Amino acid sequence: MKYFIAFVLVAGLCALAHAQEQSCQVDVQSACGQSANGGVTNCNARYGAIGHLEHKMQDYIQLQLKKSYEYMLLATHFNSYQMNRPGFQKLYQGLSDRAFDDTIALIKQVTRRGGSVDFSKPHEQGVAQPPEVHLNELESLARALDNEKELTNGAIHVHTSATHGTTENRIHDPEMAHYLQENFLGKQAESVRKLSGYANDLSKLVSVREPALSVYLFDEYLQKQ
Numbered sequence: 221m222k223y224f225i226a227f228v229l230v231a232g233l234c235a236l237a238h239a240q241e242q243s244c245q246v247d248v249q250s251a252c253g254q255s256a257n258g259g260v261t262n263c264n265a266r267y268g269a270i271g272h273l274e275h276k277m278q279d280y281i282q283l284q285l286k287k288s289y290e291y292m293l294l295a296t297h298f299n300s301y302q303m304n305r306p307g308f309q310k311l312y313q314g315l316s317d318r319a320f321d322d323t324i325a326l327i328k329q330v331t332r333r334g335g336s337v338d339f340s341k342p343h344e345q346g347v348a349q350p351p352e353v354h355l356n357e358l359e360s361l362a363r364a365l366d367n368e369k370e371l372t373n374g375a376i377h378v379h380t381s382a383t384h385g386t387t388e389n390r391i392h393d394p395e396m397a398h399y400l401q402e403n404f405l406g407k408q409a410e411s412v413r414k415l416s417g418y419a420n421d422l423s424k425l426v427s428v429r430e431p432a433l434s435v436y437l438f439d440e441y442l443q444k445q
Contacts, residue, residue: 264334265332265333265334266333266334266335267333267334268333268392268393268394268395268396269381269382269391269392269393269396270330270333270334270335270393270396272381272391272393273378273381273382273391273393273396274330274335274336276377276378276381277326277329277330277335277337277378277396278330278337278338278341279374280326280374280375280377280378281323281326281327281330281337282339283370283371283374284319284320284322284323284326284371284374285319285320285323287315287319287367287370287371288316288317288319288320288323289316289351290316290351290353290363290367291312291313291315291316291319291364291367292312292313292316293351293353294308294312294316294353294355294360294363294364295308295309295310295311295312295313295316296309296353297353297354297355297360298312298357298360305357305435305439306439306443307438307439307440307441307442307443307445308357308360308439308442310442310443310445311364311442311445312360312364315364315367315368315411319371322404325403329396329399333395333396357422357435357438357439358419358422358423358426361415361418361419361422362419364415365412365415365416365419368408368411368412368415369412371408372405372408372409372411372412375400375404375405375408376405378396378400379397379400379401379405382394382396382397382400383397418442421438422434422435422438425437425438
């Protein structure tokens, strides 16, 4: 009798384990959309509002890459023997490298969230015109300040899209908003403040002293930053 009871218990445990295994398998197949050929199209990293934010992030990525290119041209311009401004070259090379690194970081963030970036798609503002880089020192600072404000507003635009929504309408994404706030908004604010200070300082210097000497001294200052 005791062997029969033991057999029944073992059979019951096996049946329970088999049922749990089948239940798990059904859940996986249902959640991941597993088909007969083994496809798992829904097993991805997409969640939250990535579908709503993906194209906005792509526009911001393209904007960062565009500004990196513009800054690189400015750095090359001031590194020429005619201009010979190593301080300005250092400033714009640093901004170019930062914008390029931010481009890579944004691409990684989008793909980490299950999205993709397609550089064959045109930017929302259309085909970019070649930037004017043959500027004097003060004009270049003004251009750089405008660029940084544009990058800041781009980050704010995506951040606003990620926060001004609800879970129900699937356009609320706290993780993406946190990422932008931690990695871009504060950094961009500091960059805008620094360049606005540079532009105002140089403007005052050239207005009260010999312009050529003022620009030379300011370039020496930039080299030490």
